[in-house]
Amino acid sequence: MEKRTYPDPSSKVYFFGTCLVDAAYPDAGMAAIKLLESHGVEVVFPQDQSCCGQPAYNSGFVQEARAVARNQIRVFSKPYPIVVPSGSCAGMMKHHYPPLFAGTPDEAAARRFSERVYELSEYLATVVAVNLEDRGDPVTITWHSSCHALREMDVIRHSKALIRQLKNVTLVELERETECCGFGGTFAVKQAAISAAMVKDKVDDITRTGASTLVAGDCGCLMNITGAMAKAGVTIAGKHLAEFLWERTNGQ
Amino acid sequence: MGNSKRFDFENNVAGALADDQLRRNLRNAMDILVDKRRTVFPDTATLEQLRSAGNAIKRRALKNLPQLLEQLEANCTRNGIQVHWAEDTDEANQIVLEIMRRHDAPAIVKGKSMVSEEMHLNHFLEENDIEAMETDLGEFIIQLNHETPSHIIVPAIHKNKDEVATIFHDKIPDTPYTENVEELTDIARVVMRKRFASAKVGLSGVNFAIAETGTLLLVENEGNGRMCTTVPDAHVAVMGLEKVVEKLSDVPPLLRLLTGSATGQVITTYVNMISSPRKGEEKDGPKEVHLIILDNGRSHILADPELRQTLLCIRCGTCLNHCPVYVRIGGHAYGHVYPGPIGKILTPQMEGLKEAGVLATASSLCGACGEVCPVRIPIPDLIRRLRNESYDQEGSAVVEGAGYKKNLAETLVWKGWELANRSPLLNEIGTRLAGKVGNRMPKIGPLKKWTRVRTSPQVAPTSLHERARKEGVKDE
Numbered sequence: 001m002e003k004r005t006y007p008d009p010s011s012k013v014y015f016f017g018t019c020l021v022d023a024a025y026p027d028a029g030m031a032a033i034k035l036l037e038s039h040g041v042e043v044v045f046p047q048d049q050s051c052c053g054q055p056a057y058n059s060g061f062v063q064e065a066r067a068v069a070r071n072q073i074r075v076f077s078k079p080y081p082i083v084v085p086s087g088s089c090a091g092m093m094k095h096h097y098p099p100l101f102a103g104t105p106d107e108a109a110a111r112r113f114s115e116r117v118y119e120l121s122e123y124l125a126t127v128v129a130v131n132l133e134d135r136g137d138p139v140t141i142t143w144h145s146s147c148h149a150l151r152e153m154d155v156i157r158h159s160k161a162l163i164r165q166l167k168n169v170t171l172v173e174l175e176r177e178t179e180c181c182g183f184g185g186t187f188a189v190k191q192a193a194i195s196a197a198m199v200k201d202k203v204d205d206i207t208r209t210g211a212s213t214l215v216a217g218d219c220g221c222l223m224n225i226t227g228a229m230a231k232a233g234v235t236i237a238g239k240h241l242a243e244f245l246w247e248r249t250n251g252q
Numbered sequence: 253m254g255n256s257k258r259f260d261f262e263n264n265v266a267g268a269l270a271d272d273q274l275r276r277n278l279r280n281a282m283d284i285l286v287d288k289r290r291t292v293f294p295d296t297a298t299l300e301q302l303r304s305a306g307n308a309i310k311r312r313a314l315k316n317l318p319q320l321l322e323q324l325e326a327n328c329t330r331n332g333i334q335v336h337w338a339e340d341t342d343e344a345n346q347i348v349l350e351i352m353r354r355h356d357a358p359a360i361v362k363g364k365s366m367v368s369e370e371m372h373l374n375h376f377l378e379e380n381d382i383e384a385m386e387t388d389l390g391e392f393i394i395q396l397n398h399e400t401p402s403h404i405i406v407p408a409i410h411k412n413k414d415e416v417a418t419i420f421h422d423k424i425p426d427t428p429y430t431e432n433v434e435e436l437t438d439i440a441r442v443v444m445r446k447r448f449a450s451a452k453v454g455l456s457g458v459n460f461a462i463a464e465t466g467t468l469l470l471v472e473n474e475g476n477g478r479m480c481t482t483v484p485d486a487h488v489a490v491m492g493l494e495k496v497v498e499k500l501s502d503v504p505p506l507l508r509l510l511t512g513s514a515t516g517q518v519i520t521t522y523v524n525m526i527s528s529p530r531k532g533e534e535k536d537g538p539k540e541v542h543l544i545i546l547d548n549g550r551s552h553i554l555a556d557p558e559l560r561q562t563l564l565c566i567r568c569g570t571c572l573n574h575c576p577v578y579v580r581i582g583g584h585a586y587g588h589v590y591p592g593p594i595g596k597i598l599t600p601q602m603e604g605l606k607e608a609g610v611l612a613t614a615s616s617l618c619g620a621c622g623e624v625c626p627v628r629i630p631i632p633d634l635i636r637r638l639r640n641e642s643y644d645q646e647g648s649a650v651v652e653g654a655g656y657k658k659n660l661a662e663t664l665v666w667k668g669w670e671l672a673n674r675s676p677l678l679n680e681i682g683t684r685l686a687g688k689v690g691n692r693m694p695k696i697g698p699l700k701k702w703t704r705v706r707t708s709p710q711v712a713p714t715s716l717h718e719r720a721r722k723e724g725v726k727d728e
Contacts, residue, residue: 015725019673022716023686024709029716033725045720047727050673056666058617060639060657063646064670071674078728147618180576184616191614192701193262197269197580198616199705227706
């Protein structure tokens with residue numbers, strides 16, 4: 001992975017909420033905004049934002065993906081860093097926008113946009129360099145790495161570093177932490193049987209840790225895994241990292 | 253690809269997933285292979301450098317492929333190796349058959365070769381009353397059991413020791429049942445020694461063909477490759493045309509990547525470098541060496557600057573070993589010669605999207621394959637490209653069968669999605685509507701598949717857009 005240059009910690013930032021957080025996990029989105037704000041970062045949430053375009057991009061519908069991506073490039077036009085509470089959406093915007101717009105009039109704009117994209121935990125750990133004070137009761141958790149946070153954004157060490165700042169939190173790692181949970185967007189329904197086998201193994205791995213909470217940095221994985229846990233009667237809570245960090249540092 | 257039954261991926265997957273023994277065998281074996289690779293490449297920086305070098309060498313070779321192939325032919329011919337060109341597998345099979353007939357050979361001993369699988373050579377020879385005798389231990393096992401390889405490096409990896417014991421006992425006459433690995437190996441060795449001693453023609457694959465010197469390089473661990481290429485009177489080597497590299501100095505990095513990625517070895521037990529048939533005064537070696545260079549769609553793949561990266565592949569199989577899909581369904585489910593991630597991009601290009609395009613859907617795009625590929629093939633990107641080709645929305649597709657999935661219903665869904673995510677107003681209305689009725693959606697279509705093993709996703713009553721607005725987060 002390339003060495004990254006980071007913006008000034010006093011920068012005003014854009015927050016890109018992601019469509020999944022918008023519709024299903026707004027608490028995680030608000031927690032991420034509050035985390036940033038409580039560390040002195042001014043946050044802008046453009047109301048005209050929508051989706052990064054990845055669902056169509058990965059499903060064979062490039063034109064539609066490009067149209068939606070173009071909207072984000074237009075909406076996030078000022079030179080602020082763009083903070084994203086998802087390794088997958090961040091990966092799309094950082095690594096796939098440039099090739100998506102290659103050879104189009106928006107190529108240069110797409111490149112400038114992608115250079116400003118940061119996954120939330122990386123931004124908190126490196127740019128803001130947060131010091132987290134744990135106010136929660138002792139708890140044992142486990143962590144799920146999303147594939148794109150791991151392989152496209154390379155930010156898992158930052159996510160875990162944030163968790164490890166919390167003195168009352170014991171992190172028990174999964175046996176197969178780097179293995180996909182089987183979400184993969186439309187893969188989960190287009191190849192439902194394979195996806196089901198993958199998520200079942202992930203749930204078994206999570207159960208074996210003895211953790212009471214599963215923390216993850218991507219809501220796609222969370223939706224997949226917590227949905228499978230609920231269906232199987234496994235009573236382990238699932239939480240987005242932002243929400244988990246916010247609750248722990250605010251004594252909730 | 254000569255499959256007698258129609259390819260039914262869904263059915264294959266269901267069968268594989270229901271086979272607990274198969275899944276245990278695969279998981280155990282893949283864990284071992286993944287660990288061994290990690291041990292042989294302990295330093296990430298060194299490995300990444302080596303991968304870049306491998307990518308550069310193969311890229312350079314593909315860029316100059318026509319010239320390199322001509323150079324290879326010229327230098328092989330000068331060395332006394334007879335070079336044959338085959339546009340498709342039928343032509344390649346005919347060339348083998350003619351050699352067999354000229355030598356009046358009723359049987360051929362075979363070292364491991366995926367190109368010969370691509371040719372369905374064993375079946376073809378059988379139809380012409382010629383016996384194909386596999387001599388790689390894994391290939392030998394599955395041939396006894398009338399199966400095809402389930403992995404490109406370790407073809408019988410889906411079988412455990414007990415299953416092999418049963419196959420030997422059942423299929424090799426007068427063989428007592430034993431689960432002792434040494435005894436099992438001895439049994440196979442006895443059968444194979446007879447084969448080597450009697451065969452007039454031997455066949456092998458090629459790992460790298462070196463244009464500069466006219467040399468065929470072949471790696472293996474069992475010595476059967478050495479036997480197949482030296483004992484019989486004639487040696488026939490088959491290769492896909494992408495196996496050529498420019499010079500001898502290109503080989504060491506590629507070899508290191510190949511053996512390290514494939515089996516976690518620094519080097520294989522045998523590295524055969526074949527540069528000519530037996531020369532006048534020599535006492536052993538084949539009297540004839542033939543090289544069959546197979547195209548079978550590769551030129552077409554080469555023509556596209558993005559898809560040509562498929563041809564960088566050195567067939568190490570490590571993408572299979574690291575794939576969360578392969579480890580659960582095994583190689584046979586893919587229904588074609590090349591399984592796993594490389595198969596997902598190679599098979600639809602060779603067989604057409606209509607036949608095998610479904611393979612491109614069998615990926616969560618987790619990226620594990622691209623992360624380990626020793627020559628940096630961007631497999632997830634190429635899978636995505638084949639998905640684009642399947643719908644051919646932009647009318648620019650090049651793969652056979654492009655646009656086979658194009659349909660109005662799906663196009664409308666994505667057009668609607670586009671509209672909702674392009675227009676802030678529609679987006680707002682959509683999210684609000686979902687907040688009100690989203691959790692009461694009937695479980696049909698995708699939601700039905702989703703909820704088979706999961707509860708329904710819960711739409712929040714208030715979206716993040718609304719929350720941000722209400723809580724005073726600035727909009728600029």
